[in-house]
Amino acid sequence: MFRLEKVFQNDDSGYVLFSNFIKSFILLATAYIFVILSDNSIYELTDFKIFKSSNFFFYSILLSITFFIFSFFLGNKKEYKKNFLSFLMEDVCNFIISVICVFATIFIFRINFSLELKFIYLLTTHIVVLFLIKLYFNNLYQKLIDKNIIQKNIMIVGTYNDVKKILSEKFEKILIFKCCMITDLSNLNQKLIKSEIKFPIFNENEDIRSILEYHSLGQIWILNGDKDKTNVLSKIFKYSVDTLNIKLEEVPNIKGKKLLANKYDFEFYEMSRFYGINLFLKILIDKFLSLIFLIIASPILIFSAIAIYIEDGYPILFTQNRTGWDGRRFKIYKLRSLKKVSFDKTLQVTKDDKRLLKIGKLIRRYSIDELPQFLNVLNGDMSIVGPRPHMVEHDIHYSSLFNNFLKRHKCNPGLTGWAQVNGLRGATPKPEIMEKRMDYDLWYLNNWTIWLDFYIILKTFYALIKYKGD
Numbered sequence: 001m002f003r004l005e006k007v008f009q010n011d012d013s014g015y016v017l018f019s020n021f022i023k024s025f026i027l028l029a030t031a032y033i034f035v036i037l038s039d040n041s042i043y044e045l046t047d048f049k050i051f052k053s054s055n056f057f058f059y060s061i062l063l064s065i066t067f068f069i070f071s072f073f074l075g076n077k078k079e080y081k082k083n084f085l086s087f088l089m090e091d092v093c094n095f096i097i098s099v100i101c102v103f104a105t106i107f108i109f110r111i112n113f114s115l116e117l118k119f120i121y122l123l124t125t126h127i128v129v130l131f132l133i134k135l136y137f138n139n140l141y142q143k144l145i146d147k148n149i150i151q152k153n154i155m156i157v158g159t160y161n162d163v164k165k166i167l168s169e170k171f172e173k174i175l176i177f178k179c180c181m182i183t184d185l186s187n188l189n190q191k192l193i194k195s196e197i198k199f200p201i202f203n204e205n206e207d208i209r210s211i212l213e214y215h216s217l218g219q220i221w222i223l224n225g226d227k228d229k230t231n232v233l234s235k236i237f238k239y240s241v242d243t244l245n246i247k248l249e250e251v252p253n254i255k256g257k258k259l260l261a262n263k264y265d266f267e268f269y270e271m272s273r274f275y276g277i278n279l280f281l282k283i284l285i286d287k288f289l290s291l292i293f294l295i296i297a298s299p300i301l302i303f304s305a306i307a308i309y310i311e312d313g314y315p316i317l318f319t320q321n322r323t324g325w326d327g328r329r330f331k332i333y334k335l336r337s338l339k340k341v342s343f344d345k346t347l348q349v350t351k352d353d354k355r356l357l358k359i360g361k362l363i364r365r366y367s368i369d370e371l372p373q374f375l376n377v378l379n380g381d382m383s384i385v386g387p388r389p390h391m392v393e394h395d396i397h398y399s400s401l402f403n404n405f406l407k408r409h410k411c412n413p414g415l416t417g418w419a420q421v422n423g424l425r426g427a428t429p430k431p432e433i434m435e436k437r438m439d440y441d442l443w444y445l446n447n448w449t450i451w452l453d454f455y456i457i458l459k460t461f462y463a464l465i466k467y468k469g470d
Contacts, residue, residue: 004144004150005150005218006274007150007275007276007279008150008151008152008174009152009218009219010242010271010272010275010276011078011079011275011276012079013077013078013276013277014276014277014279014280015137015141016075016076016078016079017072017077017277019080019133020068020071020072023071023091023130023133024067024068024071025064026129026133027063027067027095027126027129027130028060028064031051031056031059031064031122031126032051034121034122034125035051035056035057038118038121055112055113056119056122058111058112059102059106059113062106063099066098066101066102067098070098070101071090074090074094074097076090080141082138082141082142087130087134091130092130095130099123142173145174146173148176150174151175151176152174152175152176152218152219153176153215153217153218154175154176154177154217154218154219154221155178155181155215155217155219155220155221156180156181156220156221156223157181157183157220157221157222157223157232157236158180158183158221158223158224159182159223160182160184160185162248163180163223164196164197165223165248166246166248166264169260169263169264170261171260171261177199178199178215178216179199179200179202179215179217180199180201180202181202181203181204181206181211181232182201182202182203183204183232186203200215208236208238209239212326212327213326213327213329217326218241218326219242219243220236220241220243220244221244221246222243222244222245222246222269223246223248224245224246224247225245225246225269233269237269237270238403238405238407239407239409240270240325240327240407240409240410241326242268242270242271242272243268243269243270243271244266244267244269245266245267246266247264247265247267248264272411273410273445274410278449282383282450283380283383285450285453286377286383287377287378289384290384293371293374294371294374294375297371297374300368300371301371301372304335304363304368304369307359308357308359312339312340312357313340315336316335317334317335317336317372318334318335318337318338319331319334320334321391321392322389322390322391322413323389323390323391323392323409324381324382324409324412324413325409325410325411325412327406327409329392330376330381331381332381332382333373333375333376334372335363335368335371335372336360337357337360337363337369339355339356341355348427348428348429366464367425370415373415377415380412382414382415383411383413383414384414384415384453384457385414385417385453385456385457386412386413386414387408387409387414387417387441387445388414388419388437388441389413401431401434401435402434404442407442407445408441408442416456416457416460416463417440417441418440418441418456419437419444420460420463421460421463422440424436424437424440425463
């Protein structure tokens with residue numbers, strides 16, 4: 001439902017921010033419990049007045065806020081590290097700096113505070129608690145990886161020797177090698193190679209689209225991609241998946257430079273903007289707004305369902321295969337607007353189409369038939385804002401006409417999008433119209449922000465009236 005593997009696709013910033021927020025909150029909670037229990041019984045734990053009137057009230061609040069700020073700006077924001085050194089360098093150092101800053105603030109603003117012996121006990125308790133929280137988040141991070149809740153599904157592309165070299169390295173468990181494409185496979189003993197490499201092996205003439213969809217790939221690693229692999233690269237770059245160039249020449253582990261297995265330099269050929277904290281916020285906003293919109297639109301949905309049933313009986317909903325993130329297929333939900341007759345389901349509906357129900361014309365005109373797709377959003381297959389999903393057959397057709405067409409799948413498809421609020425709604429009878437829609441979608445993917453999503457949502461209400469769909 002939450003597609004956390006995409007949140008963690010390129011960094012751990014979401015997990016780091018979440019862990020730092022919890023640490024800051026627990027520092028405050030620890031001080032609260034410590035202050036009350038130091039002079040009172042457990043039955044007074046709910047008496048907030050005791051804490052508020054204590055010597056540590058302002059100190060504890062300032063410490064919690066300051067610790068979170070320093071953790072955000074001074075700590076490692078991109079990569080979650082589980083070792084003890086990271087605890088000392090990040091948690092303990094940030095805590096000590098925070099304490100010093102809080103004392104400076106108390107002195108400057110002359111806030112009432114007097115040092116007591118139990119202040120030393122509180123400092124010790126805070127450090128012990130931070131260590132226990134660190135152990136907890138280490139364990140949680142590992143469980144998320146072990147249960148495949150977060151993972152990076154990877155295909156390796158390179159020569160046989162390059163693939164063997166990368167597989168001999170020790171990587172973090174979050175990296176899952178699903179398959180590989182060996183570019184010199186035709187010149188080798190394939191039976192021997194398949195017995196040696198324990199996951200699916202493909203050659204450079206395979207259908208990459210099918211590989212992406214079947215193995216749910218999130219990244220493709222091109223090994224020494226600047227060498228003689230131009231044909232493979234040109235085929236891969238047509239698709240939406242994140243693509244890295246892994247340079248297998250050993251380089252020194254330069255401080256501050258991110259390397260694979262502390263050994264290999266790399267660069268991104270293609271990289272989606274949809275990952276990390278911003279993606280997690282987008283997912284939360286999608287879930288919240290979907291529930292709100294479904295509640296608000298429920299009278300319209302009920303009226304439309306009754307009208308469809310009266311005119312043409314069951315079924316009320318219409319489902320169809322559509323293409324989602326990284327080319328993965330899903331079932332899209334719509335209110336049925338066409339009659340129950342045999343026809344080519346890949347044929348797009350046009351204005352005054354004879355297949356339309358009477359109520360179908362109305363619900364399509366104002367996109368009421370799209371409202372059940374909020375269920376797709378709740379299910380994690382779609383987003384409120386994103387490129388509109390097309391039928392799988394249409395994706396295959398238009399990808400043969402436009403090289404960049406399948407790059408539209410670098411995020412979840414949406415109920416509305418940048419193309420739709422700019423007038424490109426409804427059928428696309430001419431390839432030129434689809435190309436224009438593709439250009440708007442690619443602009444959205446390259447310029448996405450949370451604020452752009454809010455702007456598109458607000459503009460959608462205006463677009464529904466101005467640009468009436470077919």
